[in-house]
Amino acid sequence: MRVVLAEDLFLLRDGLVRLLEAHDFQIAAAVDNGPGLTRALADLRPDVAIVDVRLPPSFTDEGLQCALQARSEQPGLPVLVLSQHVERLYARELLADGNGGVGYLLKDRVFDADQFIDAVRRVAAGGTAMDPQVIQQLLAQRGGHNTPLERLTPREREVIELMAQGRSNAAIAERLVVTERAVAKHTSNIFTKLGLPPSDDDNRRVLAVLTYLER
Amino acid sequence: MNGQRVRSALLAAAQGLLLSLLSLGVSLLLFILFVLSLVFVGLGIGLFTTPVIVDAIRAHANQRRTFAKDWYGISIHAGYRPLPGGPRPGLAGQVERTVHMLKDPATWRDVGWLFVDAVAGFVTSLLPWALFGYALYGLVLLCGVWQPIVGAGGTFWFAFVPISSWFTAVLAALTGLALAGVALRWNPLLLTGHFQMTRALIGASEKRLLAQRVARLTETRHDALDNSAAELRRIERDLHDGAQARLVAMGMSLGTIEALIEKDPEQAKHLLAQARENSAEALSELRDLVRGIHPPVLAERGLGDAARALALRMQLPVEVDVELPGRLEEPVESAAYFAISEILTNAAKHAEAERAWLDIYYNGTARTLRIAITDNGRGGASLEAGSGLRGLERRLGAFDGVLAISSPAGGPTLVTIEIPCSLAEPGHRTALR
Numbered sequence: 285m286r287v288v289l290a291e292d293l294f295l296l297r298d299g300l301v302r303l304l305e306a307h308d309f310q311i312a313a314a315v316d317n318g319p320g321l322t323r324a325l326a327d328l329r330p331d332v333a334i335v336d337v338r339l340p341p342s343f344t345d346e347g348l349q350c351a352l353q354a355r356s357e358q359p360g361l362p363v364l365v366l367s368q369h370v371e372r373l374y375a376r377e378l379l380a381d382g383n384g385g386v387g388y389l390l391k392d393r394v395f396d397a398d399q400f401i402d403a404v405r406r407v408a409a410g411g412t413a414m415d416p417q418v419i420q421q422l423l424a425q426r427g428g429h430n431t432p433l434e435r436l437t438p439r440e441r442e443v444i445e446l447m448a449q450g451r452s453n454a455a456i457a458e459r460l461v462v463t464e465r466a467v468a469k470h471t472s473n474i475f476t477k478l479g480l481p482p483s484d485d486d487n488r489r490v491l492a493v494l495t496y497l498e499r
Numbered sequence: 500m501n502g503q504r505v506r507s508a509l510l511a512a513a514q515g516l517l518l519s520l521l522s523l524g525v526s527l528l529l530f531i532l533f534v535l536s537l538v539f540v541g542l543g544i545g546l547f548t549t550p551v552i553v554d555a556i557r558a559h560a561n562q563r564r565t566f567a568k569d570w571y572g573i574s575i576h577a578g579y580r581p582l583p584g585g586p587r588p589g590l591a592g593q594v595e596r597t598v599h600m601l602k603d604p605a606t607w608r609d610v611g612w613l614f615v616d617a618v619a620g621f622v623t624s625l626l627p628w629a630l631f632g633y634a635l636y637g638l639v640l641l642c643g644v645w646q647p648i649v650g651a652g653g654t655f656w657f658a659f660v661p662i663s664s665w666f667t668a669v670l671a672a673l674t675g676l677a678l679a680g681v682a683l684r685w686n687p688l689l690l691t692g693h694f695q696m697t698r699a700l701i702g703a704s705e706k707r708l709l710a711q712r713v714a715r716l717t718e719t720r721h722d723a724l725d726n727s728a729a730e731l732r733r734i735e736r737d738l739h740d741g742a743q744a745r746l747v748a749m750g751m752s753l754g755t756i757e758a759l760i761e762k763d764p765e766q767a768k769h770l771l772a773q774a775r776e777n778s779a780e781a782l783s784e785l786r787d788l789v790r791g792i793h794p795p796v797l798a799e800r801g802l803g804d805a806a807r808a809l810a811l812r813m814q815l816p817v818e819v820d821v822e823l824p825g826r827l828e829e830p831v832e833s834a835a836y837f838a839i840s841e842i843l844t845n846a847a848k849h850a851e852a853e854r855a856w857l858d859i860y861y862n863g864t865a866r867t868l869r870i871a872i873t874d875n876g877r878g879g880a881s882l883e884a885g886s887g888l889r890g891l892e893r894r895l896g897a898f899d900g901v902l903a904i905s906s907p908a909g910g911p912t913l914v915t916i917e918i919p920c921s922l923a924e925p926g927h928r929t930a931l932r
Binding site for chain 2: 321337338343345346367368369371372373391392395424473
């Protein structure tokens with residue numbers, strides 16, 4: 285699998301290259317600035333791009349802008365965005381085109397190599413990987429009384445959190461140490477309570493959940 | 500003669516009516532009360548009445564300043580000396596206050612103005628409406644009202660026209676119309692004269708305004724320095740107790756792991772997990788700290804998106820409306836962001852609001868950033884209530900920003916902030932690292 289990596293801090297870039305190579309990814313390009321990233325994405329057409337939000341020369345959200353721009357030119361181009369902070373605002377912009385194949389994670393998530401690699405693979409396959417903090421920001425908001433979200437049981441909230449991160453029923457079952465059938469029951473309850481059409485496709489259901497939560 | 504002129508002349512007549520009541524009635528009354536109160540200072544009673552009356556005089560003068568500004572765009576600066584250290588209770592405080600007020604030259608200028616206002620001010624405000632009134636009177640006479648009056652005896656005078664027949668009555672009416680013409684032409688000018696006279700008498704001098712500006716700058720600079728020192732202390736403490744301590748703990752764990760890795764791999768593994776947890780905690784603490792120093796979204800996107808991101812983080816739903824033509828100066832962005840953050844947090848925590856509305860608007864002509872935050876909480880917030888609002892006001896003071904609150908008990912609460920500032924020139928912002 286060919287990866288384009290954009291990260292301006294040498295230590296992190298180097299670490300990521302090593303981590304990815306150890307997991308049999310092929311680094312097509314590792315760049316340290318926005319214009320370089322745009323060129324690499326257009327010329328190399330990688331299977332997945334891993335992009336830091338803040339890049340030179342402007343040190344604003346250059347990386348995010350380049351990624352969004354590239355996705356508008358190559359719809360569905362898988363992009364995993366890394367940042368020192370996560371904002372719902374950015375998550376919303378990444379998910380806006382509804383094409384899937386997006387990830388948005390805190391840089392800390394790299395610590396857990398297995399989970400990180402799993403997230404990269406999921407995004408490359410057209411799925412989603414949302415940082416748990418994005419979901420927590422969503423769930424923390426008090427949406428007034430009697431919103432459907434308030435009617436979820438604590439267990440269902442755990443499930444929706446994992447679901448929104450982009451995990452499959454099997455992965456959720458493993459994480460919560462329950463059977464897959466129990467998870468399936470929870471998810472169908474959640475879909476009913478939130479009034480969403482049931483779906484088996486992992487990516488579609490993540491988008492459904494997130495769209496619902498963003499309302 | 501166009502409609503605009505007629506309208507402004509009639510408006511001036513109405514304004515003149517109000518002003519003549521204020522100048523002859525209120526100004527004269529206050530002047531007399533002040534003189535009496537001054538006489539009674541010797542008896543002691545004056546100590547208590549003088550501050551009250553001076554306050555009333557100032558309110559009266561400020562009322563005129565407002566009219567001058569609103570009606571004819573004439574700025575009359577106040578420039579009263581603020582009482583240093585605020586009012587103190589008791590007799591000593593009362594004496595201090597009286598003496599302070601009597602020592603302020605602005606008080607004496609006000610008193611002088613009261614007297615002039617009652618005479619010249621009255622005349623200039625009387626004419627705009629009296630001329631119209633007299634003209635109307637002339638027309639009423641023409642309707643035949645002069646007949647019984649003249650019939651009862653002698654000649655009847657309208658201005659300088661003696662009325663004794665229809666011919667002279669018509670002459671009187673024409674004179675009245677001429678007077679109305681004068682009013683139509685000169686009314687706004689009369690009132691402008693009225694306010695210019697007021698400005699000459701009670702407007703603060705340039706020197707006075709500059710002195711006040713210097714005093715204000717000294718105060719806000721002091722606050723700003725104090726504030727940034729406190730902020731640095733807080734950051735130092737947070738780093739010291741947080742990230743630094745965690746890194747020390749991590750280092751120690753790693754040292755132990757080194758020693759244990761062959762003897763007791765199980766224990767080493769456990770410690771490794773702990774070290775990783777510590778590093779994650781340290782990162783998360785640093786992230787919170789960074790957000791408190793300068794939020795990353797603010798650096799990346801500017802005030803508008805930072806406010807939107809902040810609203811998404813709030814516990815209560817916030818409706819955000821932003822109208823900014825570009826990025827603002829960095830210090831203003833930051834100050835505005837933290838002000839919004841504090842006010843929204845107040846709304847969620849103290850006011851127990853269910854919803855909030857945030858409006859950010861930049862007025863390009865006035866070069867002012869205006870922020871309005873409304874919530875449907877229980878209200879009752881004030882600058883005096885010891886909330887963080889006073890501190891917030893002081894921090895905005897460094898930018899000559901002002902903060903106003905309207906928060907009746909039971910809500911809703913509306914906080915308005917205005918900060919004069921200009922837009923940042925693209926490319927002139929320092930790169931952030």
